[in-house]
Amino acid sequence: MFRKILHANDGSEHAFHALVFAIALAKQNNSELHMISVEEIDYMPEFVEEVRQETGTAARRYHGVVQRARTLAGQSQVTLHTHVVAGHPVRDIVDLAGRIEAELLVIGATGHSALYERLIGSRADRIVQLAPCPVLVVK
Numbered sequence: 456m457f458r459k460i461l462h463a464n465d466g467s468e469h470a471f472h473a474l475v476f477a478i479a480l481a482k483q484n485n486s487e488l489h490m491i492s493v494e495e496i497d498y499m500p501e502f503v504e505e506v507r508q509e510t511g512t513a514a515r516r517y518h519g520v521v522q523r524a525r526t527l528a529g530q531s532q533v534t535l536h537t538h539v540v541a542g543h544p545v546r547d548i549v550d551l552a553g554r555i556e557a558e559l560l561v562i563g564a565t566g567h568s569a570l571y572e573r574l575i576g577s578r579a580d581r582i583v584q585l586a587p588c589p590v591l592v593v594k
Contacts, residue, residue, distance in 0.1 A: 459487045461557035463548045463582070466492065466520040469563035473593035474524055477561040481533050486558075489536045490524055491551050492517040493544040545581045553587045560590045 462477040464470040474490070481488040494516055517539045528535035540547050552560050562579055583590045 457481075457484050457486045457558040459489065459555055459557045460484075460559045460561060461489045461491065461548075461552050461555065462561045463544075464490050464492050464520060464524060464563075465544070466517065467563060469593075471523070471527070471563075473561050473563035473591075474527060476591070476593045478528050478531050478533050478535075480559070480561070481528075482531050487536070488528065488533055489538065489551070489555055489557065490521075491538040491540065491548055492520055493547045494539070494541045495544055496541050545578055545585065548582055549585045549587070557588050560586050560588055562590060562592055564592050564594045 457480065460477055460481050462470075462474050464474055477488060477490075480486065521537050521539065524537065525535050538551060548560070548562075551557075560582070562582060564579055579592050583592065
């Protein structure tokens, strides 16, 4: 049913719970599975060097996340294509979903305070609104 599935992983346990679900769907549907992890950078960095530093930090910070994800996928005999970027999480997740022509985006539900969600909205909500494909939010 789904040729390509994209999973967004921030390293949280909620995200890994969603990854297990995405792996099962990929195996069941013989889907290509991608995972994106985004290290958030300042909206308006002062210098280009700050962007370069954040990109290097992202690669180091998410090394363990990528290794854990590959191990989980490998245990189910699913190949996992990983993408680690520095940028804005909502924009970069939605952008990659469009570029790889994902047919399903799987994300974990992460908890902010009720006040935060009323004032700003959750990232999951924004991803659901902006994604070019169906989004599965795993609790």
